[in-house]
Amino acid sequence: MNYFQFAIRNIMRYKKRSIVTIMTVSLGFTALGVLGGFLNNIFSRLKGQAIVAERLGHLTFAKSGFKENGKLEPEKYLWNKKELTDILGVLRNDPSVDLATPRLRMFGVTSNGKASTIFITEAIVSADDQKLIKTNVDGRTEVDGLITLNSKKGESSDVIIGSELASMMKIGKGQNITLLTSTKDGIANALDVKVVESYNTGNPATNDKFVLSDFSMAQDLYDTDGAERVVVTLKEPDKIKETKEVLLAKLKSAGYQLEATTWEDQSASYKKVTTLFGVIFRVLTIIISVIVLLTVTNTMQMVVTERTKEIGTMRAIGMLKNQVIKLFCTEGLIMGILGCLAAAPVLLIISTILRVSKITFTPPVASVPVPLVMITNPVNIVVIFLLFCVVAVVSSFLVSRKIANQLVVDSLMQSN
Amino acid sequence: MVQEVIAKTKLISFEDITKTYQLDTQKVHALRGVTFDIGKGDFIAIAGPSGSGKSTLLNLLTLIDTPTKGRIRYNNVDVDTLSDNEKTLFRNKQIGIVFQSYNLIPVLNAMENVAFALQVQSVSTAESLDRAAQMLKEVGLGTHLRHRPSNLSGGQKQRVAIARALVTNPSIVIADEPTAALDTKTGMEILDLMKELNEHKRTTFVFSTHDVRIINSVDHVIQIEDGRLIN
Numbered sequence: 234m235n236y237f238q239f240a241i242r243n244i245m246r247y248k249k250r251s252i253v254t255i256m257t258v259s260l261g262f263t264a265l266g267v268l269g270g271f272l273n274n275i276f277s278r279l280k281g282q283a284i285v286a287e288r289l290g291h292l293t294f295a296k297s298g299f300k301e302n303g304k305l306e307p308e309k310y311l312w313n314k315k316e317l318t319d320i321l322g323v324l325r326n327d328p329s330v331d332l333a334t335p336r337l338r339m340f341g342v343t344s345n346g347k348a349s350t351i352f353i354t355e356a357i358v359s360a361d362d363q364k365l366i367k368t369n370v371d372g373r374t375e376v377d378g379l380i381t382l383n384s385k386k387g388e389s390s391d392v393i394i395g396s397e398l399a400s401m402m403k404i405g406k407g408q409n410i411t412l413l414t415s416t417k418d419g420i421a422n423a424l425d426v427k428v429v430e431s432y433n434t435g436n437p438a439t440n441d442k443f444v445l446s447d448f449s450m451a452q453d454l455y456d457t458d459g460a461e462r463v464v465v466t467l468k469e470p471d472k473i474k475e476t477k478e479v480l481l482a483k484l485k486s487a488g489y490q491l492e493a494t495t496w497e498d499q500s501a502s503y504k505k506v507t508t509l510f511g512v513i514f515r516v517l518t519i520i521i522s523v524i525v526l527l528t529v530t531n532t533m534q535m536v537v538t539e540r541t542k543e544i545g546t547m548r549a550i551g552m553l554k555n556q557v558i559k560l561f562c563t564e565g566l567i568m569g570i571l572g573c574l575a576a577a578p579v580l581l582i583i584s585t586i587l588r589v590s591k592i593t594f595t596p597p598v599a600s601v602p603v604p605l606v607m608i609t610n611p612v613n614i615v616v617i618f619l620l621f622c623v624v625a626v627v628s629s630f631l632v633s634r635k636i637a638n639q640l641v642v643d644s645l646m647q648s649n
Numbered sequence: 650m651v652q653e654v655i656a657k658t659k660l661i662s663f664e665d666i667t668k669t670y671q672l673d674t675q676k677v678h679a680l681r682g683v684t685f686d687i688g689k690g691d692f693i694a695i696a697g698p699s700g701s702g703k704s705t706l707l708n709l710l711t712l713i714d715t716p717t718k719g720r721i722r723y724n725n726v727d728v729d730t731l732s733d734n735e736k737t738l739f740r741n742k743q744i745g746i747v748f749q750s751y752n753l754i755p756v757l758n759a760m761e762n763v764a765f766a767l768q769v770q771s772v773s774t775a776e777s778l779d780r781a782a783q784m785l786k787e788v789g790l791g792t793h794l795r796h797r798p799s800n801l802s803g804g805q806k807q808r809v810a811i812a813r814a815l816v817t818n819p820s821i822v823i824a825d826e827p828t829a830a831l832d833t834k835t836g837m838e839i840l841d842l843m844k845e846l847n848e849h850k851r852t853t854f855v856f857s858t859h860d861v862r863i864i865n866s867v868d869h870v871i872q873i874e875d876g877r878l879i880n
Contacts (some may be wrong), residue, residue: 235774290717548754549713550813551741551769555732641713645748 240563250532251568255529257645258572258621261521265617266580268517270607272510275596278603281370283500286379286435288355288365291473292463296491309418309512323487324465329469329476334361335460337451345402354444356451359383368466380432383448389447392426397441399431416456424454435601506597522624529565529628537636544636546642558630558636565629568624660820660853661687663761666719679705681876684749687777687855692847695857697873702847703857711833712736741770745814751806753798759785760794763813775875786810788842804835825854
């Protein structure tokens with residue numbers, strides 16, 4: 234008879250009470266598992282939206298100081314043609330880089346001849362963008378409804394605009410709009426472009442002003458043969474931080490002192506949402522853990538009260554205080570483990586129902602509905618599992634420590 | 650020479666033991682300056698009316714309680730100097746306890762209940778179960794090894810309790826009214842069993858009792874009244 238067997242028998246002895254405790258642990262585990270699964274889904278969709286739909290890639294390289302002052306003095310942070318070629322050469326030759334593509338971003342006013350509004354244009358190399366929008370994000374390579382320019386079929390003056398912008402300007406497929414902006418030297422420049430498509434950018438903040446334009450057209454509009462940024466996607470995105478340092482070092486040795494920002498650093502909405510939901514999840518985890526702690530404590534308290542004389546007997550026979558505590562902690566641990574294990578099939582059923590039912594929802598700061606599914610992160614599950622086991626052991630410890638320290642004679646006098 | 654022999658055979662000595670309890674604002678004197686010795690191999694009954702201090706005396710003998718004043722020696726070891734854990738280990742190895750209401754662990758069968766006393770000493774499961782089975786056979790329960798306490802009669806439960814007290818080969822077995830919860834016939838059987846074990850194993854037995862027949866069948870009687878020894 235070891236502690237484990239002894240503990241199992243004691244758990245079986247108080248069946249109803251043990252089942253209630255195991256169910257509480259199980260409910261807590263399920264609640265956190267489902268919530269965690271939803272949040273992982275939201276985070277993953279927002280990640281896809283940032284990397285692919287917002288076309289941030291994994292890393293963005295620019296001249297040092299661009300992030301801080303690039304909007305005020307954009308001309309200072311432009312690379313010329315030779316610099317751009319050199320930088321692209323270094324990046325494209327690195328085995329960790331999947332794609333390196335030049336970018337320009339401009340702001341200005343767009344008009345349909347009757348009304349005008351502001352626009353932001355992201356100028357892309359269409360062949361590169363075809364590849365970027367198929368970037369694998371958490372196992373998914375497609376973002377629903379995402380389109381890009383097709384340079385083979387279209388002209389360089391073709392643009393794709395945000396659906397809200399199209400709606401505001403009452404612009405349909407094949408119609409022209411005018412983009413008015415200034416060149417790098419501050420001279421006003423305008424260009425008529427043809428709207429070949431409109432799509433929901435997925436982000437309400439950009440959907441009413443976004444224009445996806447051709448890189449060479451944007452170079453003409455800005456009067457430059459260079460670029461301000463190079464967007465990179467990686468073959469191993471998990472190693473983003475290490476790769477970033479390696480690439481910066483390589484560029485430095487090629488004579489270019491650049492700054493690199495990750496997609497996370499650039500996507501303000503992703504950071505805000507993950508921070509907010511992270512806090513909510515942590516608060517809920519604490520609340521549920523406290524409920525589990527109180528339930529296990531309550532059960533253990535009742536068990537200990539009923540077994541006081543038995544504990545006294547075991548102590549009288551020769552069981553040490555720490556052996557008594559160990560026995561009760563084993564009982565708590567087993568109930569914690571059983572509760573978590575009981576939750577596993579429940580989580581699986583909920584996950585399957587959601588996947589099969591194809592329910593959709595619109596995540597915060599997004600404008601495109603996404604499937605309401607659970608993305609289960611094994612690390613999160615293991616952390617919750619360990620947390621609940623620790624909570625069960627701690628509550629058992631707190632209760633049993635008191636009874637183990639009671640005088641044996643007092644324990645034996647308990648009339649039960 | 651005589652004194653040397655006495656010193657060698659003395660197992661326990663109670664020296665001027667006083668035990669006082671605080672009951673609300675009132676002080677209760679359970680024992681008042683009790684002094685006596687118990688020798689190795691003795692078969693002793695502690696007799697006295699209810700409230701006389703018998704249970705307190707047994708609690709002190711089993712080291713589950715401490716005296717307010719005085720000194721208890723086991724084999725010339727002053728047990729008051731031992732820590733709680735040391736007392737527990739000492740109790741496990743040197744003292745077997747038999748409770749009036751058996752106090753068997755309900756989730757363990759007869760053999761496991763007896764083996765439990767060995768397992769807390771870290772004796773292997775196989776060896777402790779082996780020794781437990783052997784001990785149960787000695788107390789006449791060889792056919793009830795796997796019976797849970799709920800499936801045993803009062804007399805059988807007390808035999809299991811005695812086996813549990815003896816399995817660690819203690820110097821002394823202390824029993825609190827071991828026959829009180831049993832009918833007369835079973836009570837006498839238990840007493841005969843204890844006497845037999847005392848004679849064969851030379852294990853010291855000390856037990857409290859009210860039963861006159863039991864008192865008449867023991868070697869020595871410690872008579873106690875109002876916390877004082879009267880005989």
